[in-house]
Amino acid sequence: MLSTKGSVSREVTRLRSRKINLSVIGQYVDYLVDKQGVKNVFVNGTTGEGLALSSQERKQLAEEWVNQGKKKLEHVIIHVGALSLPESKELARHAAEIGASGISAIAPFFFKPTNKGALVAFLREVASEAPHIPFYYYHIPPLTGVKICIEDLLDGIKKQIPTFQGVKYSDTDLLDFAQCMDKYNKEQFLLLYGVDEQLLSALAVGATGAVGSTYNYLGQANNMMFQAYANQDFALARKYQFCIGEFLSFVFKLGFGVAQTKAIMTSLSGIPMGPPRLPLMSASEEFITKAKAKLDSLPFLTTYPAK
Numbered sequence: 001m002l003s004t005k006g007s008v009s010r011e012v013t014r015l016r017s018r019k020i021n022l023s024v025i026g027q028y029v030d031y032l033v034d035k036q037g038v039k040n041v042f043v044n045g046t047t048g049e050g051l052a053l054s055s056q057e058r059k060q061l062a063e064e065w066v067n068q069g070k071k072k073l074e075h076v077i078i079h080v081g082a083l084s085l086p087e088s089k090e091l092a093r094h095a096a097e098i099g100a101s102g103i104s105a106i107a108p109f110f111f112k113p114t115n116k117g118a119l120v121a122f123l124r125e126v127a128s129e130a131p132h133i134p135f136y137y138y139h140i141p142p143l144t145g146v147k148i149c150i151e152d153l154l155d156g157i158k159k160q161i162p163t164f165q166g167v168k169y170s171d172t173d174l175l176d177f178a179q180c181m182d183k184y185n186k187e188q189f190l191l192l193y194g195v196d197e198q199l200l201s202a203l204a205v206g207a208t209g210a211v212g213s214t215y216n217y218l219g220q221a222n223n224m225m226f227q228a229y230a231n232q233d234f235a236l237a238r239k240y241q242f243c244i245g246e247f248l249s250f251v252f253k254l255g256f257g258v259a260q261t262k263a264i265m266t267s268l269s270g271i272p273m274g275p276p277r278l279p280l281m282s283a284s285e286e287f288i289t290k291a292k293a294k295l296d297s298l299p300f301l302t303t304y305p306a307k
């Protein structure tokens, strides 16, 4: 007991006054593009701990990603969701001013919208601050607790939010997801799936892309899965998904979240992602060793034929 308390308080001291480190973003962009084949980024979302940052920090990060991404990245989408509407609007305005390719927002999750009308009213206010760039709703009910059905949300949404372009869909409800694909085919919304362990199932019902934490370090494997799926080589596509599943199911049992993602990413890319911000706690050395050993046992995921 005592030793646990001791190590928790040492960790708290270590995490107390940590600052964002803008200096690694250039390297991060190059790693994503050159090593992972990832050319689109979603900044200040879950993995980037956007909701744990001050507005000023969020703006600095957004600017750095847009600047470092010039001529290298295709899309830099800035997450501007916040609990306070004025804050979210200010971040939306800022993202548009600095030349972001799009913005996205989660539902506010302390005072929650309890119906579609309330959610759309909030999102419309945010989106209208960036009237010339696409807006994506970030649906992540496991974290926000806001479970408004996306099939319902999309009905008539373009009339309310003219810049509405799609959804980052981080939920396992593949029925709702498939209904969105089926019912709104004509609108050509971009439905970006966000539960990495079941991306292949989402592709099967028509997902147009994916946004997720694991693409930071398993981007190439997922690109191969996309390719195999496009080539109708379903056995190969499943092989990728099963391997990704084997890794994730292993780390879930150890306890997996944003802090652990940062640690894995640091260990694979060599770029120091830093610790998370309180109240999140750093991944343990034991976690890092076990996760690394598991990945090493799955070379299919991390070694690719030379280009």
Ligand SMILES: CC(=O)N[C@H](C=O)[C@@H](O)[C@H](O)[C@H](O)CO
Binding pocket: 046, 047, 140, 142, 143, 170, 194, 195, 196, 197, 211, 212, 213, 214, 248
């Ligand atoms: C809750 C959460 O963080 N979801 C992420 C994206 O939204 C995913 O990318 C997961 O990290 C990933 O699917 C592993 O569960």
Ligand SMILES: CC(=O)C(=O)O
Binding pocket: 042, 044, 045, 046, 047, 048, 194, 211, 212, 213, 214
């Ligand atoms: C994981 C993810 O997609 C995000 O950082 O929001």
